[in-house]
Amino acid sequence: MAFYRAKLITSKMSHLLSPFQSHTHRSFCSKPHIPAYLEKVGFIGVGNMGFHMANNLIKAGYQVTIHDKNRNVMKKFSDDGIVTKETPFEVAERSDVVVTMLPSSSNVMEVYTGQYGLLHGGNPLRPWLLIDASTVDPQTSRRLSSAISKCILRERRGFWDNPVMLDAPVSGGVLGAEAGNLTFMVGGLEGAFVEAQPLLLSMGKNTIYCGGNGNGSAAKICNNLAMAVSMLGVSEAFALGQSLGITASTLTKIFNSSSARCWSSDSYNPVPGVMEGVPSSRNYDGGFSSKLMAKDLKLAAESAEKVGLSCPLTTQAQKIYRELCDEGHDSKDFSCVFRQYYSGMDEV
Numbered sequence: 544m545a546f547y548r549a550k551l552i553t554s555k556m557s558h559l560l561s562p563f564q565s566h567t568h569r570s571f572c573s574k575p576h577i578p579a580y581l582e583k584v585g586f587i588g589v590g591n592m593g594f595h596m597a598n599n600l601i602k603a604g605y606q607v608t609i610h611d612k613n614r615n616v617m618k619k620f621s622d623d624g625i626v627t628k629e630t631p632f633e634v635a636e637r638s639d640v641v642v643t644m645l646p647s648s649s650n651v652m653e654v655y656t657g658q659y660g661l662l663h664g665g666n667p668l669r670p671w672l673l674i675d676a677s678t679v680d681p682q683t684s685r686r687l688s689s690a691i692s693k694c695i696l697r698e699r700r701g702f703w704d705n706p707v708m709l710d711a712p713v714s715g716g717v718l719g720a721e722a723g724n725l726t727f728m729v730g731g732l733e734g735a736f737v738e739a740q741p742l743l744l745s746m747g748k749n750t751i752y753c754g755g756n757g758n759g760s761a762a763k764i765c766n767n768l769a770m771a772v773s774m775l776g777v778s779e780a781f782a783l784g785q786s787l788g789i790t791a792s793t794l795t796k797i798f799n800s801s802s803a804r805c806w807s808s809d810s811y812n813p814v815p816g817v818m819e820g821v822p823s824s825r826n827y828d829g830g831f832s833s834k835l836m837a838k839d840l841k842l843a844a845e846s847a848e849k850v851g852l853s854c855p856l857t858t859q860a861q862k863i864y865r866e867l868c869d870e871g872h873d874s875k876d877f878s879c880v881f882r883q884y885y886s887g888m889d890e891v
Contacts, residue, residue, distance in 0.1 A: 580671065580700055581742050582606055585638035587631055587654055587661075588677070589616050591829070592713070593644035595720035596676070596746045600642075601625060603745035608637045630659035639700075640672045640742060647838060648679040655687055662694065671700035672735060673708045674742075676727070678767070678835075680842045681757035682849075684710035684730060688756035707735045710756060712763035713747065716811075716831045718820070724748040728766070730759030764846055767839040770806070771860045774878055777807040781814050782885035791817050813881035822876035830876030837864040837873075 586597040587610045594616065601607050609620045609627045617627045628634045631654045635641055641661060645651050655661045661673065673691060675684065688708040696706055709731035719725045725747030729736050736752050743750050753762045780803070784794045791814040798808040812818040815826075822830035840861040847854040863880065872879055 576741075577604055578738075578741060580738070581640055583637060583639045584608070584742065585610070585631075585634035585641040585670065586644070587611070587634060587641065588644040588646075588650075589613075589620070590644070590646070591717050591832075592720045593676075595717065595723075596642070596644060596713075596725070599720075599723045599746050600742070605742070605745065608634050610634045630663075631655075631661045632659045632663040635661045635668060635670050638670045640674065640739075641670045642674045642676060642742075645675075645677040646835070647677075648683040651675060651677050651679050651683060651687070656690070662690065665694075667695050667697040668706045669697050671696055671703050671706055672739060673706060674711050674739065675708065676711050676713055678712045678763050678839055678842070679710075679760055680764070680846060681710075681730075681761045684708075684760040685757040688731065701738075707732055708756065709735055709739060710759040711739075711743065712759055714763070714766055715747070717829055720746075726751065728753050728759045728762040730754060730761070731756050761846070764839060764843045767836065768843040768854075768857055768860070771836055771840055771864065771877065772856050773805050774807045774811075774813060775860055775863065775880060777803075777805065778813050778878075778881035778885060781881065807878075811878060813878035815882070821878070823878050823881070827875040827879035827882065830878070832874055833864055833867045833877045833879060834873035836877040837861065837868050840864055 582605065584600055584605045585608045586593065586600065589597050589609055589611045597607055597609060597620070607625060609617060609625055610629070610631055610633070611617050621627045626637065628637070643651060643654055645654060653660065662668070675687070688710070691706050691708045694706050696704060709729055711727045711729045713720070713725040713727055715725040723746060726749040727743050727747050728751050730753050733752060736750075740750060751762075753759050777798070781791050781794055785791060795808060795812060795817050798804055807813065811821050813823050815823045818824060822828060840857060843857050844854065844861050847857060863884070864877065867873070867880060867883055870883070872883060
């Protein structure tokens with residue numbers, strides 16, 4: 544994937560003036576110095592992805608405060624001595640930066656604008672930066688950014704009088720979140736993007752600036768559309784090859800050394816037994832659920848409709864994943880499409 548081959552920061556970033564000048568001219572290393580304006584991080588949404596992302600921030604030395612609706616997962620953090628709070632608003636009161644990692648646009652709006660949300664009461668905010676790493680539609684990101692820019696900070700930070708928001712969805716899945724090698728696609732003010740680098744690079748290995756607010760969300764939708772179509776194509780090719788007498792292992796070698804090579808074949812192979820450490824090797828448990836893929840394809844289809852673009856592959860992929868969920872496979876990794884649509888074709 545193009546996102547996995549991108550450089551950490553585009554070269555044009557080097558000329559930008561930092562609002563926190565005394566902290567920004569430091570090189571990034573495996574254990575970076577944590578700038579004072581990033582020290583206290585609120586993390587909201589510690590599900591399959593967020594759990595590992597928050598843990599990587601804790602390991603990097605950030606002072607992290609956790610909130611999630613799931614009390615069991617909150618207890619895992621509190622048992623390890625990590626501060627947990629009952630509401631997003633309480634998290635904001637302890638944080639310089641808040642990161643949200645939530646399943647849907649409605650969840651994001653609830654956390655930011657709902658009762659006891661991050662913007663509760665219209666009071667001056669303590670966090671100067673809010674980063675939404677969820678996969679949502681670009682319109683939600685832009686609407687939230689506009690609302691946040693109209694708030695005021697409790698205390699001026701650098702040259703920021705108002706809080707700023709970055710939409711920063713990720714690619715890499717649960718495995719990437721655990722390993723700390725996610726790619727962040729970031730939309731928002733370029734200066735805020737530069738300031739957020741130490742924090743983002745404690746959870747990932749690549750950050751790509753995509754432009755204004757909403758562009759990070761748009762990039763993620765496009766990325767996941769390509770990923771879904773790729774997985775369907777690879778699965779169908781494996782099934783056809785096996786029907787013609789070629790083993791999945793042999794086809795994998797061919798794909799990965801020729802023009803069919805892609806992430807769905809060389810890093811996330813959908814055929815059980817071909818590759819270790821991927822969901823297909825553990826009954827498609829864990830990973831990126833079919834339910835989330837269906838949601839992301841719906842976002843892509845809706846975005847295409849808004850701009851008047853005909854996307855037949857999006858429509859077909861959405862239909863396949865919606866049917867997969869309706870048949871009860873919504874919690875299985877999206878690569879399970881191979882098994883469900885080409886049953887009996889899993890001999891390696």
